[in-house]
Amino acid sequence: MLAAVVAIFVLAWMWRNSAGGDVSDEAMHRSMKESKLAPSPSVVLAINASKASPSLPVVPTASVSAIAKEFATAKGLKPLYDRLAAQGAAATPDARYYLYRILSSCATRTDHPDGGRLKSVADQRQRLEALIPAASRDRARRLALFDEMMVQRCDGMEQVATTQAELEKLLADAAAGGDPKAKALIAARELTSKPMTPSPDGMASPSISDAQLRTLQEAVASRDPEAIAIAGSALSSSYRDVVPEIGPNHEEMQGRAAFEAWKLVACEFGLECGASSRPVQGACAFTGQCAASTVQDQVYYYGVTPYEAQLLDQYRQVFRNAATSNDWSGITFARRPNTSGMRYIFGPPVP
Secondary structure (H helix, E strand, C coil): CCCCCCCCEECCCCCCCCCCCCCCHHHHHHHHHHCCCCCCHHHHHCCCCCCCCCCCCCCCCCCCCHHHHHHHHCCCCHHHHHHHHHCHHHCCHHHHHHHHHHHHHHCEECCCCCCCHHHHHHHHHHHHHHHCCCCCCCHHHHHHHHHHHHHHHHCCCCCCEECHHHHHHHHHHHHHCCCHHHHHHHHHHHHHHCCCEECCCCCEECCCCHHHHHHHHHHHHCCCHHHHHHHHHHHHCCCCCCEEEECCCCEECCHHHHHHHHHHHHHHCCCCCCCCCHHHHHHHHHHCCCCCCCHHHHHHHHHCCHHHHHHHHHHHHHHHHHHHHCCCCCEEEECCCCCCCCCCEECCCCC
């Protein structure tokens, strides 16, 4: 996104289907015990990521706005930007959040030391061209996807300019208006940007306050898929003073399995997760993970080990309950020092 490493920083885009419904404590505990039986190597080697799994059914109570759908699927963002910007002070919190997203992705930054976004995109493409071997069968596809994601999507916005202060105000106004995505993003950024204090074992991790934890839980309970994705990433990270535990036996949550599970829950709540989604396209363009055509297949093929895949399916049930009915009974956020030998720090999954 990873072998045994101390800290793992994950990009936005590196983002089949288990049965729905709630799970009892007894059943979940039994399933967790059974999950320690690893599948045979032949099962693992038989995975065919290029044959897409059926799309995840969207939860009926999901909350996906028309703006969110258009932002996720638009080949070019300029028409959406023009409509949202024209609303001015009448813009809804949701509209302000997506104005923030569009400007963050596409606008020239007048306070940026290298002259703004266009130079940065050109530099990124040059680096990508140098990284992909000339003989790679995916070279042309990867470069085309880069152009689609980073250039064509922002076509027509070359003259649109902004500053960091203007971006921060848009995000803050969206959060003040109650937008769960904005509130989750602000909390998640606070957690990854402030200085990290070493845990008792000497490993550096951020701390998380009760207020930040509540903000992330409220974002999940909003049923907004992007809010779920942002909050889920933050809830999967390691903290020096809180240890998430799963189930009645208080099994310590595994960060990478949780991170991938939250992705799939966000898909279930309506996040764009098909072949044209930014996670799938970005994984191909930037890392060469081009076999999968859905987020769920990408997760199982590239993202987790067989053992983590089994944990992931159990975590999804617990996380789905939290999103569907604000039921957090399957997770205990134990307020104690983190003495785990692994640390995962997942950045918010937005550019």
